[in-house]
Amino acid sequence: TTIDIEAARAILRANDRGGYTVPTDRLYPFQWNWDSAFVAMGWATFDKERAWRELERLVEGQWDDGMVPHIVFHAPSDDYFPGPDVWRTRHAIPTSGITQPPVFATALRRVFEIARGPDAQARAARLYRCALASHDWWEKARDPEATGLVAILHPWESGMDNSPAWDEAMARLTIAPTTPIRRRDTSHIGAEMRPRDEDYRRFIALVDLYAGLGWEPAAMWRASPFKLVDVATNAILQKAEEDLLALAAQFGTEAERRRIEARMARRAAAFARLWSEERRIYQARDLCTGTTVDASTSAGLLPLFAGIPSAGQAAALAAELEDWLAKVPYPVPSTSPLDPRFEPKRYWRGPIWAVVNFMIAEGFERYGHAALASRIHLATQTLMRDGGIAEYFDPTSGDGLGGSQFSWTAAIRLMIDQ
Ligand code: DGY
Known part of the structure; x- marks a missing residue:
């Protein structure tokens, strides 16, 4: 309804800090990488200029080597830990030293398609270069052995911080950790909805390790005790390559198009290693042990979004999801409710996230599972109407959880309506 749309727009306006949008007031007072990409697509539905600015402000934080950091600390705030003093990176505008799922090129293509205008061509051409540099960085820094799949070196890079897949x-x-842990998140919202202290000790221990290596990608790769082939990151990257390739037709060279195509072909083939016939879902791989991580999470459905599964695998994924939905009324829980580690209120261990719902629904649509796709989109709308435009939702009750007035949830509300 128009009321919902107005409410969603009002949230983006309220969270605007001058060309970039904070995910929510206080809990997350800076610009987050994948949040911003979704938010830009949300802005594009009603304020073209603002959509472009969101993407431009994010790449103010891009490193010379191409990495787009997971947080850009545009202005100081005492509301968040770990801040720039913990990260100790050397970028002119303070940033974190790790990245997040690369939704950027997907957002850029969509903003370019929706937000036409006199300067769209020039702005898209510049941002195309940034996206390409970021994808080249992923290939070089995070797949140095050329397997076709990239690895994350910190749970925060998955954006799904406390997923059971990382346990x-x-x-x-x-x-x-050498840094003292001074959590701020649990002073804003209930601790039962957040990662545990034990998780934070390990999150920060990894940050301290990498800061000690000067955030140098090759040194991090060699030294890291956490090297995970995350299904979501690879699926999102593959979709982003598809969108980058479409942009390259206008803004890129023949050599760049060939490079992107080659990466896509390699990655599509490598995804076979992540498929579990027994579990009917894609699962992560741990490069330190060389084993599959037996955790079924919503990340395992995301290859649909990038057109990776065969029609048969897509049908198996749909059947697997139906089994989850026999246990909980609302789609899509972030962890299978059949898994003993499922916790309906704890962040990425059970709650529903609107952005993930959006990508999974688009994925099922791509495979002709239209009924399941619209069921997911409809549930996302219902959850927001009844639970508020919250950070995430309890799949057993539909309650809104975490931060409220949440930017990327609002953005999805606007995109569903398109
Ligand atoms: C947080 O602080 O919870 C974020 O997810 C990490 O980037």
Whole structure:
């Protein structure tokens, strides 16, 4: 309804800090990488100029080597830990030293398609270069052995911080943090909806390790005790390559198009290694142990978004999701409700996230599972109407959880309506 649309727009306006949008007031007071990409697509539905600015302000934080950091600390705030003093990176505008799922090129293509205008061509041409540099960085820094799949070196890079998929690798960590842990998140919202203190000790131990290596990608790759082939990151990257390739037709060279196509072909083939016939879903791989991580999470459905599964695999994914939905009324829980590690209120261990719903629904649509796709989109709308435009939702009750007035949830509301 128009009321919902107005409410969603009002949230983006309220969270605007001057060309960039904070995910929500206080809990996340800076610009986050993948949040911003979704938010730009949301802005594009009603304020073209603002959509372009969102993307431009994000790449103010891009490093010379092409990495787009997961946080850009545009202005200081005491509301968040770990801040720039913990990250100790050397970029002119303070940033974190790790990245996040690369939704950027997907957002750029969509903004370019929706937000036409006199200067759109020039702005898209410049941002195309930034996106290409970021994808080249992924290939070089995070797949140095040319397997076709990239790895993350920190759970925060997945954006799905406390997913059960990281439990075993995190439990194995022997390093301790040197930085004192001064959590701020649990002073804004209930601790039962956030990662545990034990998780934070390990999150920060990894940050301290990499800061000690000067954030140098090759040194990080060699030293890291956490090297995970995340299904979501690879699926999102593959979709982003598809969108980058479409942009390259206008803004790129023949050599660039060939480079992107080659990467896509290699990655599509490599995805076979992540498919579990027994579990009917894609699962992560741990490069430190060389084993599959037996955790079924919503990340495992995201290859649909990039057109990776065969029609048969897509049908198996739909059947797997139907089994989850026999246990909980609302799609899509971030962890299978059949998994003993499922916790309906704890961040990425069970709650529903609107951005993930959006990508999964688009994925099922791509495979002709239209009924399932619209069921997911409809549920996302219902959750927001009844639970508020919250950070995430309890799949058992539909309650809104985490931060409220949440930017990327608002953006999805605007995109569903398109
Ligand atoms: C947080 O602080 O919870 C973020 O997810 C990490 O980037």
